[in-house]
Amino acid sequence: MDGMTATGVRAHARIAARADGRGGTALPVLDSDGPLALRRTRGSGGEARVMVVGAMSGPLGGDRFALDARVEEGARLHVGSAAATIALPGQTGGAARYDVRLDVADGGELRWLPEQLIAAGGSDLYVTTRAEIGVGARLVLREEQVLGRFGEEPGRLGSRLTVRVAGRTVLDQELACGPGAPGGWDGPAVLAGHRSVGQLVVARPEFAERPPAARMLGENAAVIPLAGPAVLVSAVAPDALRLRRVLDEALALLG
Structure with a gap:
């Protein structure tokens, strides 16, 4: 672990996946760090699976977490988490930060499917x-983000999602919610009173020739083709359970 300072915990975990030459995937790098504990679990069909297990509470105010995953050519990696991540206020004050970097080489495959991120009351996370x-x-x-636990006001949550395909940016979006966020975040143009928001990005080479069509999924979700072999599903819902249901249905629809 990079350590604990007067301003919070520093942690940087790393995963690297590589084809093993026998139809499977090896994990030459699986480096846990502090609260970011990585555990390999049983995979299937040549896919390696890793679970992120929270070894301590956080991120708290002032913490700085980072998680990098690299998938090399011909490797297949599935990353999930054992439980939701809960952003909490910290004793040191200040905002927390959590940076995720994903790198998938030509011909590699990554399924990045963590549990929800919950912005508890009083927290401040980017x-x-x-x-x-x-x-x-x-x-x-x-990505699934939930504003507040049951019956509490949300913390402040800022997020940025960037996806680049073959060196070209196909998605770069930011969202700020909760106390102190720019006005209108809870209005009809953004969350419309909902407390759960999610994105699903699916990139496949066959989308270059047959991109999914833009469409609505019910009243609160939309399929949006991107400028490349990728598609975005954006959704809001009253709670985390209904948000997951919408995103699961969208993933099934996309095959």
């Missing part, structure tokens, strides 16, 4: 997710 994928790479990336 999270970034940046995915770089190569030609012929495949990606399924899910």
Whole structure:
């Protein structure tokens, strides 16, 4: 672990996946760090699976977490988490930060499917997710953010999601919610009173020739083709359970 300072905990965990030459995937790098504990679990069909297990509470105010995952050519990696991540206020004050960097080489495949991120009352967190994928790479990336636990006001949550395919940016979006966020975040143009928001990005080489059509999924979700072999599903819902249901249905629809 990078350690604990007067301003919070520093932690940087790393995963690297590589084809093992026998139809499977090896994990030459699986480095846990402090609260970011990585555990390999049973995979299937040549896919390696890793679970992120929270070894302590956080991120708290002032913490700085980072998680990098690299998938090399021909490797297949599935990353999930054992439980929701809960952003909490810290004793040191100040905002927390959580940076995720994903790199999928040409012909690699990554399924990034963590549990929800919950912004508890009084917390202040900025999270970034940046995915770089190569030609012929495949990606399924899910983000789910929940504003507050049951019956409490939300904390402040800022997020930025960037996806680049073959060196070209196909998605770069930011969202700020909760106390102190720019006005209108809870209005009809953004969350419309909902407390759960999610994104699903699916990138597949076959989308270059047959991109999914733009469409609504019920009243609160939409399929949006991106400027590349990728598609975005954006959704809001009253709670985390209904948000997951919508995103699962969207993923099934996309095959």
